[in-house]
Amino acid sequence: xxxxxxxxxxxxxxxxxxxxxxxxxxxSIIMFVxxxxxxxxxxxxxxxxxxxxxTPGAGLSWSHLLGTTSFGQDxxxxxxxxxxxxxxxxxxxxxxxxxxxxxxxxxxxxxxGIVDDVLSLVTDVVLVIPTFPLIIVITAYLKSxxxxxxxxxxxxxxxxxxxxxxxxxxxxxxxxxYLLAARARxxxxxxxxxxxxxxxxxxxIVANFLGAALYAVLTAAGLQFVGxxxxxxxxxxxxxxxxxxxxxxxxxxxxWALAPGVAIAILGSGLALLNYAxxxxxxxxxxxxxxxxxxxxxx
Numbered sequence: 001x002x003x004x005x006x007x008x009x010x011x012x013x014x015x016x017x018x019x020x021x022x023x024x025x026x027x028s029i030i031m032f033v034x035x036x037x038x039x040x041x042x043x044x045x046x047x048x049x050x051x052x053x054x055t056p057g058a059g060l061s062w063s064h065l066l067g068t069t070s071f072g073q074d075x076x077x078x079x080x081x082x083x084x085x086x087x088x089x090x091x092x093x094x095x096x097x098x099x100x101x102x103x104x105x106x107x108x109x110x111x112x113g114i115v116d117d118v119l120s121l122v123t124d125v126v127l128v129i130p131t132f133p134l135i136i137v138i139t140a141y142l143k144s145x146x147x148x149x150x151x152x153x154x155x156x157x158x159x160x161x162x163x164x165x166x167x168x169x170x171x172x173x174x175x176x177x178y179l180l181a182a183r184a185r186x187x188x189x190x191x192x193x194x195x196x197x198x199x200x201x202x203x204x205i206v207a208n209f210l211g212a213a214l215y216a217v218l219t220a221a222g223l224q225f226v227g228x229x230x231x232x233x234x235x236x237x238x239x240x241x242x243x244x245x246x247x248x249x250x251x252x253x254x255x256w257a258l259a260p261g262v263a264i265a266i267l268g269s270g271l272a273l274l275n276y277a278x279x280x281x282x283x284x285x286x287x288x289x290x291x292x293x294x295x296x297x298x299x
Contacts, residue, residue, distance in 0.1 A: 030266060041084050046076065135157055158219075179192060
């Protein structure tokens with residue numbers, strides 16, 4: 001019960017902060033719109049995104065808001081349909097990577113000794129490996145990566161940074177009085193970790209989730225752009241792949257290439273804005289000083 005109350009208090013403070021922080025508000029609006037499109041893509045898709053039945057290379061019109069591809073497909077419909085996979089990759093990879101980061105980072109800090117040494121060594125090894133070349137090697141070896149295979153590869157390479165951050169934060173809290181008091185009362189390790197240690201770190205955990213989601217979006221789009229994903233699925237990365245392979249910019253179809261690039265930038269911006277906001281929640285030193293507070297400080 002105390003754990004749920006602590007989480008509720010943190011979420012309430014976070015909600016109030018989101019309401020008054022401009023970066024957080026902008027990021028929340030962007031993510032809300034994209035999540036609605038992800039949940040109900042058919043509501044916003046005027047045509048079948050795979051249908052090659054329209055005039056190839058058509059320009060902007062009321063029927064085709066972003067024109068058509070050289071294959072006769074509606075670009076706007078492809079853009080909306082591709083939202084689901086791109087956002088799902090961000091959410092799933094962000095969630096699983098965060099769970100791994102929390103489990104490994106906090107376990108290492110709380111346990112100490114040989115457990116900390118082993119988990120820290122594993123974390124450091126993953127951290128120093130060049131991530132993107134490793135992902136390219138893995139996906140190239142496994143040929144055309146399916147959705148879940150890409151998720152697995154991104155999770156394997158994306159949890160270590162968050163684990164390192166959470167370990168450092170947990171180490172700074174491990175010997176606080178309230179944790180020592182809980183251990184003195186004979187509370188179990190699970191109780192101490194879940195009820196006493198994790199709630200004060202909620203904002204940092206959320207920030208790690210957002211950072212992992214941003215990493216997943218950009219990396220997945222890069223892999224699909226170079227043809228290492230499943231090029232027959234609907235996503236922003238595969239749109240870029242087909243636009244590049246068919247020289248969209250050279251043949252006068254710039255929106256075929258620009259639209260998914262702008263969409264990726266918008267999704268990345270939404271996640272980044274929320275990430276900055278939760279960083280400020282976790283670290284008051286990062287919060288902007290209002291004019292009133294600055295005036296009072298100088299008085």
